[in-house]
Amino acid sequence: MPPPRDSSPERDYRPRRQSAQRRSRNSSAVRNSDDNGERGERAGREPRRRSRRPEPGTSVPPITRGEPRGESSNGSSATLSAAALAQLNKQNAKRKASPKKERARAKPPRVATVESEDEYRYAPSRRPRDSRDAARDDRTRPKPRMVPPDSDDEYQYLTAKKREERARKRAPAMESDDEYQRLTPHRRTDSDDKGYRVVDARPDKPKSYERLRPDNRAGEDRSRLRVASGPMLEQGIRARNVSGGMLEKGGFMARFQNLRGGHGGPSMSSSSGYESVDKMSDDIGSSPPKKKRKKLWIAVGIGVVIVIIIIIIAVTVSKKKSDDGDGKGSNDTPSQGLGDISPDDIPADAPTWLNPFKWADTTDFNLTYTAQTVGDLPVMGLFSQWDDSKAANDQVPALNKPWGDYSKRPARGVNVGGWLSLEPFITPSLFAYDLRLGIVDEYTLCTHLGSRCESVFEKHYATFVTEQTFKEIADAGLDHVRIPFSYWAVQTYDGDPYVFRTSWRYLLRAIEWCRKYGLRVNLDLHGLPGSQNGWNHSGRQGYIGWLNGTDGDLNAKRSLEIHNRLSKFFAQDRYKNIISHYGLANEPKMTFLSVDAVLQWIEDAYALVRKNGVKDAIVVFGDGFRGLANWQGELQDLGDGAALDVHQYVIFNTNQIVYKHHDKIKYACEGWTEQTELSMDRSRGYGPTLVAEWSQADTDCAKYLTNVGWGNRWTGTLLTGSESSDVSTPRCPYTDSRCDCIAANAPPDQWSDDYKTFLKMFAEAQMYSFEKGWGWFYWLWDTEDAYQWSYKKGLAAGVLPEKAYQRDFNCDVSKIPSFDNLSEAF
Template identity: 55%
Template sequence: MASNPSPPSSAGTPDNRTKIEALYKPKNNRKKKLWICVGISVAFGVVVAIVLAVLITQNILHVKAKTDATRPDANAAAASTTTAASASTPTSGSGADEDAGADSATTTRAGSRSRPHATASTTSSVPEATACPTKSDIPSADRGTDLDTTTWLDMTDFNCSYTSETVGGLPIVGLNSSWDNSKQANSGVPPLSKPWGSYASRPARGVNLGGWLSIEPFITPSLFAYDFSAGIVDEYSLSKYLGKKAAATLEKHYATFITEQDFKSIADAGLDHVRIPFSYWAVAVYDSDPFVFRVSWRYLLRGIEWARKYGLRVKLDLHGLPGSQNSWNHSGRQGQIGFILGQNGAKNAQRALDIHDQLSKFFAQDRYKNIIAFYGLANEPGNSIPLDQLASWTADAYKIVRDNGVDAVQVFSDSLRSLQTWEGELQGYGDSLVLDTHEYVIFDNGLLAMKHAAKISFACDTWTQQIESSVKSGFGPTMVGEWSQADTDCTKYLNGVGNGARWSGTFSDTKGTPRCPTGDEQCSCDLANADPSQFSTEYKLFLKTWAQAQMRAFEKGWGWFYWTWKTEAAPLWSYQAGLAAGIMPESAYKSDWECSDPVPNFGKLPEYI
């Protein structure tokens, strides 16, 4: 069904690192001018050269990275490896650069693999404030756009120098010119400068940064604190409601919800990977999209650099696709699937391929070859999309990404089907393509109704068997990209803004029929939504054992990524909160309970809480 994977492009390409460095060290032109001066007056030229060198070295004289004279032609043809022309031209939204395609005058294909495990000797620091441009230094065409660093809310660890250069049509502005791959997340894993090895032998232990660059109501309910009549249920409706205020609101969230300290804490917890969900509007917007265009892009790039600083490998995850791939709020727009299916399904499927064309050209640069371990193609496509069409799109996306020079293992979702469904599908890719499944017990009425001890046995027995079978005799490489400690669906907005919970019988398809193990009016969401300080000793023991049972089961495959690192008020969905409450193991790679151990006695822990 799927075409055989094509080998990576072997065409040599310019070194994009050199290209970036050149932007911030534009001294060659001055040297040429000085040689002309030398021809007129050698003595005078030598004096001028010495004076200029001293001023620049002492950071007294600052040099602009770009000027209007060197700005690339805005009408340069867009570089693209896709051939279908069904997708309409992306638009930028109000006040942004209208060309979201790749600029052939400045784009480098970045397919070279000459340094697969390079380690830079230094990491350049953020330019001093006095070196940052003023509004008048920004070309008029770019003032007020995402390229205008004078308008950025947060400059921490960004390079503030102006540049309009792009790779794959995506801006490099904000990147520092060097990087350091010497760090390791913990003593049990290799530094970024060395290969990870086999994920089958050393599984990933990671966490998602959910709700950061792709917002979700249950993770940050404060962003959705409007009267229900306003109809604000997802990022689409929120952005439309806020209008011109949307960019400032969301950038404040990007700048504050996840910080460098979070990456440090993730590494300190014994985790070694981070999955970073982001959505297509980080790259392009279309038609009447109200989404904030490309502001999240620079925060994604900074997040990758923070991960690098603490030795964490990255799994990129395209979480929201054009048209919505599953109709749920975390795709950006709740309602109906418009990806592959529907009147614009084919157009949106092509748009998604175009997004991957741009992304993969950008992330094929040398600076990303060590740190980006996994490249996610589409988060949770709806299971109503025909399998053959989804597999065909996945094969097309894989080829684009691989041909553009990305070395990372590509990841495709089981689309909420059983793992067995993918046996025999998308074969011939070896270890360069991995199947991603998301495991929860709270969205299925039968699993939700299991008692505490039964849930632990289910993880150790059923999930272990399913993962092992998928790896050995099913699709092949398999990982768990999402799971959580939550044992109920009680969290506010988890099932959507304004919806209730299956557990208590207040969800739309369980009205009046609680699905907790007792199945009666005792079923309560009070404890599940309480602060962990109110949890009983027995409940804490269950939660910690439940977490470790899942970890051990999922390590039978290529590893796991917990959903998620941080929430505003949902502790059973927050790895960070779990650590603070003592209901997560202190280190992800150390356990005080194994599936081979007896299930603990949880005393008089009620089954209805």
């Protein structure tokens, strides 16, 4: 092994020639001494000296420091002869003239004088060894520093020194020896007999070692020093681990090595593999060379680009598949029952809405293909048998029994709104677009979605309302369900972007689920051709094209055609018991439209429905917001088979939304009770009246309730685009800047007990009032997050009676709390 490097200042380790005066002084001192080398026998301090190797055939005695020339090492005083001195001088002259390596072989090393105790201790190579040296070697003292450069080890020493200098240049600057040791963990401080050599040995620092190459390991079995692919170095080989794990499993350099050796790079097995690892061990140090780092980052960058391209392609292909198949990507949910039929049973030209293999949901449908129609409407997925023996609860008769007089047994129902006719505030997630896109209703949404509209809508149809919905409605003590749907379930026209006829299938299945739980159905045509009110829930917000404008009469005629087909279909015996109410038009805006034109259309539609066989269902038409007293004497010829549909809310009335909680309950008990009784009296109003929409909401803060992006009355931010309908003054009870929607939009678990008391009392007051007529239908069963509008969420929060026919409050006004702690806040 090459000599270690001392931490002391650099010295000239070439033997220095003694001056003639010093040699004379030393010689005379020794000759005058009687102890024959006593100085060289002091315990533990006698310097060792390597003997010179004499020329072959000579017997020149060794010369040691402390011995006079001409005296033997055992203390005898034998003097060299003149012939021996002449021969020695001749050999010295010969060595001077010979090459350096020849001199090293031919002569013993020259001796340097030990000038101090430290040099004596840390330069043991220049003093003779004795029996105590073996014990010293085991101590934790620095290893010998170096041998004279003229020795045979000079080549190895210089080579190691050059390697060390190269490694030092590659490594980053170290601020301290601790950092040097931390960043070069391969420089181990253990035995130097396991394939390492000392590269650093100083009195005040631990030794550092460098791995020997296989050629320097005599007798090493290279076959067992194979290297596994990747970062796992086997059989005791330890590569440098820089920055905490670059060569550990999964580390950065391990992956780099995989690229080099495991993916087409140089092999890392056998002897060549060992050399690769040894080179890698030397190269890693603190960081890879710049060229390797550059190649590495290029490879990583290419890999990232490839991954991004693959992801984009996968997303594009997936999106394309979802758009294929007649615009349907609706097979996202598993279909049931399709194993009983074969695709070969479906005609090749069958439309999507008749092909069950393209339906998103087939649960509870008869999947036997049929093109049969009734009233020119398809019998889609209907079983030929049905059972009307179920009753919703023990308070009402079964479906196959007459209901009786609604004025004595009022309907207690709920709407499944926002399902087959979209309304943004019910499902705001479907309208989560940038306002600048102008997506505000079903028309603009389908226009934006294009070919994707059918798959998006059918997913909504299949998930927003399910069989569980109707089971929960019956469990809540309700007995009727109002199902809003729009004309495109039956027919579409040129320019319509709506999804044609998909909602028709879900409407028919919903009726069958109502039958299963004994619930009677109120069919509600919520959107008519051209829009009868210009509100988003009619399909298209803005322009009213029904009985108005260029196509007003055409759209009125189309609406009658829709009812002609609907009434023929629902005149079947199948629907005789379950269809209790048949709605003609939801909320026609008679404050804008011609009253006479609307009344004439109602008369025509009523006659058509009755003519086509719908005889038992109550035909319903909207009050048109013209005031209940104004209906006195209107449409009296229709008889008791028709009913006026009234919708009662305080929040859409600028003068009523400002009421405090006490006043809202009082108004429900007194004001709405008075209005219902007036309308039921033919001498003062129309006659048979039911309230098909109402809620517990006392603010209009719900997102998109007043239209997408319009603001609300509660905070005075309602901007309709018309000064006559804008509300710029806050209409909460404060009527100032303290009005906000935070509490109003909070989830039920954050409602105070007093607020829950108000909500429940407000609901029961309305139930009491509307049961003075032919009953009520709460708007609506469930929403995404408009909590005050959801009957389901109200039940869970305890702000509605557990059963719809049970009430704790029956409008005794004296029992209405003052709600002082809430009256100012709301």
